[in-house]
Amino acid sequence: MTSTISKVQTILTDAGYAMGKIGQTTTFEDDVVLGFVFMYPDAAALMERWYDDHTQVLKNAQFALRRSDAKAWNVYFLALADQPANYAEKVTLSAIEENLVGTRKIARAGMIVGDDLREALLPLLPIHNTSQVQAVDMPAEIRLRTTELSTELVEVFLSDAPVDTVLQMLEGKL
Template identity: 35%
Template sequence: MMDIYIQSEILLRDAQYDTWTWTGPSGPVTCFENAALMGFVHVFDTTDALLASWEERQKLALARHATFLRSAGTKAWNVYSLFLTEDADARRGREIERIEEDFSLTRKIARASIKTVDDVEMALLPLLSIRSKPLLGAANFETRLRARLKEIAPDGVTAFLNDASPAEVARILGAKS
């Protein structure tokens, strides 16, 4: 079983958020903050527990951090509450989606069926900076480069890729034209 708290904290820290754990009366909460926003990650054992107590958990976190929130200035308008569960109850999916439509107190992200690190990342995506994951290995790079340089003589591309001197590459390309 994956630990959603730990995985969310890892992803948030990788995205340059400060994180800390607050152990509230209804269990641990991962708190996070950067220069622009702040929030709370709440994890539930079941979909039913999430639906039954998300509002109360949100209010408890806000009440506990009220002094801090009041001094946060404009950042206080960017407070997020995340409500996550590993449980997958497809019948209750629409109810979980409706949580995000409740615009009172905080912005909300609610997800069920969080079973992998990728699921946690997908849930946190609105909070993470845009990232690109290029899939370029050495062989893949050469194949892609050759495909893009198809108008250039193959011998010239090979010479270039094999670290031939610039004069040699120019000689090959000049001879082919």
């Protein structure tokens, strides 16, 4: 579990969150969001203890939350388990995430490998677009799209011919 919590801290720190502790509870905060991270050995333990942990952390932090003004609307409770969940447990974890009482919740199990942990934390991470723009052969693209003009006119347009020459050809073709 400490390995997973270290990964969570790294991901959130890289995203600009300040990490902290309240007792044994790992916390994170930025200008608009704050939250609590709870680790469980497996989905069964998570489902059994999350509600009590959630209630207790909100009780312990109630005065700090009241002073946080707008952040009080952006409080997250992360309930994470190292071991993977079976189908029934995944359904229950989804139900936990849909419970918006007190905090927003992220409840996931089995995120030790791959990008599963980063994907679980996506609601807390800045948007990154990885779109790639391919180089375009503009003369070829223009030739392809100008089907109603003569090939000769298109070639003059694409050449280094003076604008007057292109305009004269256009006037003669229209």
